[in-house]
Amino acid sequence: MNLNFPYNVELRFPGDLEYIPAIRKFVSELLQVSGFSQKFAYRSEIIVDEICNNAVSYGCTGENPEIELICSLFSDRIEFTIKDQGGDKINVEKLHAALKTADLNKVEEINRGLGLEIVRMLSESLDVAIDKNNLTSVHVVRKREDI
Amino acid sequence: MMNVEIKEVPATQNAVILRFSGELNSESIGEICSSFEKLESEEKKFAIADMTGVSLISSAALGEFMGARKRFVEKGGDLVFAKMKMDIRTKLNLMGATKIFRVFSDIRSALNAYKWQVERNPEVLHLKFPSYLEVVPPLRQLISRIAKLKGYSNKDSFRIETIVDEVCNNAVEHGKQGVDQKIDLKMSIDPQKIELDVVNMSDPEKMDSLKALLKPRNGAQGETSDSKRGRGLALIKMLTDELTVDCSEKGTSVHIKKVREE
Amino acid sequence: MESQIDLVYEDIRGKVNAKLIRFIGDLDATNVETVLEKVCSLFNEGIRDLVADFKKLRYVNSTGLGILLHFSKSAKEKGGSFKIANINENVYEIIEIIGATSLLEIYDELDEAIAALE
Numbered sequence: 001m002n003l004n005f006p007y008n009v010e011l012r013f014p015g016d017l018e019y020i021p022a023i024r025k026f027v028s029e030l031l032q033v034s035g036f037s038q039k040f041a042y043r044s045e046i047i048v049d050e051i052c053n054n055a056v057s058y059g060c061t062g063e064n065p066e067i068e069l070i071c072s073l074f075s076d077r078i079e080f081t082i083k084d085q086g087g088d089k090i091n092v093e094k095l096h097a098a099l100k101t102a103d104l105n106k107v108e109e110i111n112r113g114l115g116l117e118i119v120r121m122l123s124e125s126l127d128v129a130i131d132k133n134n135l136t137s138v139h140v141v142r143k144r145e146d147i
Numbered sequence: 148m149m150n151v152e153i154k155e156v157p158a159t160q161n162a163v164i165l166r167f168s169g170e171l172n173s174e175s176i177g178e179i180c181s182s183f184e185k186l187e188s189e190e191k192k193f194a195i196a197d198m199t200g201v202s203l204i205s206s207a208a209l210g211e212f213m214g215a216r217k218r219f220v221e222k223g224g225d226l227v228f229a230k231m232k233m234d235i236r237t238k239l240n241l242m243g244a245t246k247i248f249r250v251f252s253d254i255r256s257a258l259n260a261y262k263w264q265v266e267r268n269p270e271v272l273h274l275k276f277p278s279y280l281e282v283v284p285p286l287r288q289l290i291s292r293i294a295k296l297k298g299y300s301n302k303d304s305f306r307i308e309t310i311v312d313e314v315c316n317n318a319v320e321h322g323k324q325g326v327d328q329k330i331d332l333k334m335s336i337d338p339q340k341i342e343l344d345v346v347n348m349s350d351p352e353k354m355d356s357l358k359a360l361l362k363p364r365n366g367a368q369g370e371t372s373d374s375k376r377g378r379g380l381a382l383i384k385m386l387t388d389e390l391t392v393d394c395s396e397k398g399t400s401v402h403i404k405k406v407r408e409e
Numbered sequence: 410m411e412s413q414i415d416l417v418y419e420d421i422r423g424k425v426n427a428k429l430i431r432f433i434g435d436l437d438a439t440n441v442e443t444v445l446e447k448v449c450s451l452f453n454e455g456i457r458d459l460v461a462d463f464k465k466l467r468y469v470n471s472t473g474l475g476i477l478l479h480f481s482k483s484a485k486e487k488g489g490s491f492k493i494a495n496i497n498e499n500v501y502e503i504i505e506i507i508g509a510t511s512l513l514e515i516y517d518e519l520d521e522a523i524a525a526l527e
Contacts, residue, residue: 002279003279003281004325007279008275009274009276009277009282010274010275011272011273012272013272013273014270016270017256017439018296019272019293019296020437020438020439021435021437021439022292022293025292026289029284029285029288033281033282039499042468042499043499046503049437050471053438053470057438060255063158114474115470115472118507121507122506233449234449236446240446240447240450252442
């Protein structure tokens, strides 16, 4: 393997749910070729799925919405940054609210909270902000367990 | 009692949303019919039936939808459902209608389907990755999966995958190597074709071998120690409809167009 | 277009109101509605007990989890049950993380799940 850490892979794709399975599988495969375990890759796949679903479902406004996903691979961790156009204060506040523990009794409503709860449990950190271009930015860090 | 509201979709010429509410039964057939007739007279091609407020749909009413859909399809458009309650969707499934109608969970997905099918808008995927061969297999699989999800056949998707593989391998092998050296790949896909643009920084030490690759091959005499990559380029040329390579000390950019075959 | 998922149905011997469903593929946001519709159709046909074989279910996300909980709730409302067997390690971990293991009837083996039907 000739890969040297850290390195980044950046993706921009249409804000449509149908793209997400291909994107999450790409991330899983990328991690495996980079030497991460299959288990780590699977959990990262879940993280990517959930944050992308969230970005598409709640952050995609406007005519031709786009999602930006940056995967930063380090020797001991992976960091995901996802950006969407839902960069208004209300949306970010809702996102923060959804980060509080999801109520499983209401889970059949398939709300935002459950997905983010899974991401929170699978990661070391999950941060939300509005960046300088008015894009909602979600940053997730997941540490490697097998080293 | 039924109500229908017709809503134009801004920035589209041919799509319209019909917001239905109430019970769609034999009593409402007249109004359903005249709504569709109005759209047809305005030469709308694509109708999205927003079913959020619908509490019942009878087989007679569904028959009207089927007739309307047939006329939209004949014009190259469609009539689709969106935001349908689960019990209505289950009933449609029992009537076999979900084999005929597309059902979307939200209006945006339905509009995306319209943009794809009628306006033939391309969808764009953009990737930036470091110059590592290891990244290429997941990348080509990603492109192949996207081609399949957009309706390209297994065969066409495989050809695209081969093209991406060869182009990206070339970019890695003949470009500047290392984590700071990014390769830029842009894929634009529409119902008729896929276009790829791959840009990377050139390695001055490899310029001669790259230029040699781009020269036409002369059978056995064309075989060199770089034959493996040369064959790759030859393969790309055979699989694509357009191939342009622009090579300089600053960078190499490859543009490919592949028309859908199946 | 949806992520690939197949549901294969089988009758359960001696249980007229029960059905075995084998899930094959990935269950995610792109196909939950189709799966929801198919399983709800079974409930509408009078099926009360469902046994889900997850041996070939590779992947479930939060949306998929959501409908599993919905099936469990719907089955209980009809006086029946929704049992799951053969969950792989990765899928089980996600169910466990979200705290749903106590809300779903989970069995290691398919035979156990079927035997537990009343």
